Amino acid sequence: MTRLRFPWLFLSVALLLAAAYLFPLYWMYVTSLKGASEIFANPPTFWPRDPDPAIYPETWIRRTMPVFLWNSVVIAAGVTALTVLLGTGCAYVLARYRSGWIDVALFVILMLQVLPASVMITPLYVGFNQIGLLDTPRLAVILAAAAKAVPFYIVLVRATFMNVPRELEEAALVDGNSRWGAFFFIVLPLARNGILVLAILTFMTAFGEYIYSRSIITEPRYQPASVGLSGFLGPNSTQWNGIMAYSAIYVTPILVLFVILQRRIVSGLTAGALK
């Protein structure tokens, strides 16, 4: 593509778009710093009259956020591990062939996504109870949430495998590698970037898991941050600056991580394997 004639013009348009798009985030931070009466002020103030950062340590301690965030990390890590383990091989096979059976498999995988988590939770809860999984509630949530993450992961990782040249794999087979050998030593390394990126995205999505955790995890010491956040949304206690402070603490680490990693994420996906 040719060089643009006025690159700085495009840059300023891009910055404007980004500013508009990121405004909700800005509003989250600003609201968290406002006092109780300023929050309901009409018209709203775009910068807090009297910013009060004390809400952050207060929310952190009073809402036992370290515990909640640690549980979120545990659940997200479990979901990611299980998803990568189950999804990668399956996606590889589904990318390798072109047949009616593959179509059926893809179709079934997508159809199993039909129910929203909110209506799947009752049967899952009943089933988990029968096999005793409710005693290890975080594991139960990991299993349930992985079932939601796997199809998405398969569809996208499959696209990455499509970019791995078939000839390389066939050459490896001719050289005497087994299918396992070719898969592990040739194909996987070539698709590594895409897999890594999708693993990160799976982790980030699972970090916000809410519906399963809310019902399956009854003990506060095992609950993730999303359930902790819902503790604010009671009938008689919508403490908005607290909600926003909690949200900010909840998402800022992922946002920072994301901004640091984003170059790799985008290039990991866009570069495909070898292009």
Place this chain on the structure above:
Amino acid sequence: MKLSTIRLWAGTAIAGMALSGAALAQEPVTLVIWSIDGAQGRPGPTDTFSREFDEMNDDIVVEYRALQFDEIVNETLRAYASGNAPDIVSFDNPDFALFSSRGAMLDITDMVAESDAIDPENYFEGPLNSVMWEGRMYGIPKYTDTIGVFYNKDLLEAAGVEPPRTWAEFEAAAEKLTDPAAGVYGATFSARGNEEGTFQFLPVIQMSGGDYSNVNTPGAQEALARMKRMIDNGWASQDVLTLGQYDSTGTFNSGNAAMAISGPWELDRMSEDAQFEWGVTLLPTFEEGGARSSALGGFNLGIMSTTEHPEEAFRALEYFAEQDDRLFPEFNYLPARNDIELPSSGNPAIDEALAVFQEQLQYAQPRGPHPDWQQISKAIYDAMQAALTGQAEPEAALAQAQATIDGVVN
């Protein structure tokens, strides 16, 4: 896959060990108690009393779980269906009949008859009715509340308006008090599409001569037309359709509404946030000296029929009832009892307001009790919202609700 299989086995093994451990040693009795107290990050009565009860009794261990208001009923249903039900649970009073009518709550009538701590005579009639089913008692009221009209004394004085006694006066006052330039609405209330909407609207139906099974009264139609007028003319914000009572009262506290329909749970926050003089008056009536009514709020406590420790659970209920006199001083809840004098709060505005709410409580009527209360409630708030958004005329909307309710009640 391998990893997860191992963890799965490990999980089952640990669960198995826990079971056999309980069978071997003579462990103290474990009581599981669920309520919404303490879920909002500050202590409430049930979690506090549960902890105390746990510490007082060596033979009993209390496992307390705080749930969200929206979740406690369906979490309990799911737990009950799968054999994990708690021993003691606390429900909003209209939800109680769903469980008591189906035998999911333990009949405590006989235990209460022999108890020194619990006497049905001591409870207000409305709250007591909500724990009764077919003449038997299935729980105890935990606390109660109701609604009235808060008003901004400064704004009313400036406009030369008296606190309203009838709904017509309420509307006229709202019109006079509205000041768009200052961002002030005349009145605010909650017409939200959930239980809160029914909570505020059902009293109006009741004072017009109807009740939950007879909602299409001329008075109710008139009231809906009036509310719609107030919204259309900008005397009340259109957002009353989605605001909960707490957020709605928040706009009153910040000075953006001159009157607010809300309840005693607001007193503390209001005395902190409101930068003006405020007062409370009874809910208006249709004509002066006309029939009064108000909403009856508050939670009940009951023992689930699946409990393995009914005696210990009842002892816990007795302990809770004995602490009723601490409800107001420590937690700002109104006890549902006629034998407890409320101590002065030290703030004259709050004490005055409490006197009004105490009077209002005499007119408070329970929602139900009916096992399918939520279906009835949905019909009522759906009708209210349909009329207020102009989807249907008040009469048609209420007729639709009446048809739905007839299907549920009969």
Place this chain on the structure above:
Amino acid sequence: MRRIVSSLVDGRGFDILLVGVTMLFLLVMAGLPLVYNVLMSFQQVDMFTLGAWVRPWAGWDNYRAVLSQPEFPLVMRNTAVFVFGSIAGQFVLGFAFALFFMLRFPFAATIRGLFLVSWVMPGLVVGAIWSWMLAGDYGVVNAILSGMGLVDRPLFWKSDPGLSIWAVTVANIWLGLAFNMLLLSVGLAAIPRDLYEAAELDGAGAAQRFATITLPMMRSTIGAVLALGLIYTLQQFDLFPAITEGGPANSSNVAQYWAWQWSFQVFDFAKGATVSVMMLAFVLVAAAAYVWSTRSEVRG
């Protein structure tokens, strides 16, 4: 035995094992709940039989009852508005932004990265923020609009029956834009540059290049994006309780939230299952479209 082992190591068995384990997992964790719901939609359910498979048979009663609800047409209309509005908005904006950020100007890749943050925001948090911004009286969206002179009185995004479904749709477009933009960027980057250069030499204009190169080369990506978008939009639940609760008067109620209301607000579990089974039809279309789009994939 030996044959099986060697097949696992080197033949068909290898493929079947990799797909089979995953399929088994999905069938247990997602298939069984699906069957449970389908079964329940033909049964009478109450709180005592939630844990059972066998319950009194109700035939098509639940379906008839759901279809005869006065709000049924409204909910279906809203579902269509929400799904198609969200997908159209996410896709068009996502495609436009993806194309824009393919241009070579300073920091293009870095700024594009900023757009992706909405992907990692939990729905619950996004719902809380948008609910707050869209409030009629003290909401910042109205303050901005009236500051720019676009409106002269506040718009009640959450409470006006004509706007409420759009309030949720706008929030959902914001939430889903990152996903669309990222996948479409990936697709765009995979198109060989020399195709464009050759077309340019042949004198093809920008619009022509887009129509003859970009779109056909992107067919499989677009299929995947739209199909996944449809499925994820139908799953979008968190925004509804946070922003409008389906109201006022069901004017922003959609099938997935309605199903939840039946089950967990009025405790009529069979009707909740019935509504969720009806949603099957939507996903059927999406899954078929996706599988069809994979037929045009080119293996690298």
